[in-house]
Amino acid sequence: MQAERPGELVCIDTFYVGNLKGVGKLWQLSDGGSEFKAQFDQACRELNVRYTRTKPRHAWTNGFVERLQGTILHEHWRIAFRRRYFRRRHQLQTSLASSLEFYNFQRPHQGYRTKGRIPSEIFGRNTASTA
Numbered sequence: 001m002q003a004e005r006p007g008e009l010v011c012i013d014t015f016y017v018g019n020l021k022g023v024g025k026l027w028q029l030s031d032g033g034s035e036f037k038a039q040f041d042q043a044c045r046e047l048n049v050r051y052t053r054t055k056p057r058h059a060w061t062n063g064f065v066e067r068l069q070g071t072i073l074h075e076h077w078r079i080a081f082r083r084r085y086f087r088r089r090h091q092l093q094t095s096l097a098s099s100l101e102f103y104n105f106q107r108p109h110q111g112y113r114t115k116g117r118i119p120s121e122i123f124g125r126n127t128a129s130t131a
Contacts, residue, residue, distance in 0.1 A: 007123070013065040017077055022087050028072065028096070029065075072099065 003009035017026040044051055054062045076099040086092050104119045114122065 013062060013069055015069040020086060023089060026092065
């Protein structure tokens, strides 16, 4: 499948961060895996979004999002968990949002498509940083 413009084709992936004391199981993003299936399906219907599923851990079908998950794990969660004890989900969300702000608006990306640019240069300054 090809996208004609940025944002038309989006990859989403489930990533299990861990079971945090006082918070519970923490998942990052969702692709409609069994732990999110009903909620994901409902949200897609409400937004009139068509989606397809790829096989898990297949880099040739979802390599971009798998790479993003690894980057968030290595550049954010592993560092954040060494520096801070999180007690509430909103603290985790705030921490992740701050990291994604850096990722999207300050951190140069070295991929063959990005060529040292930051996402906000590619997609425009008004691009919201979400996950």
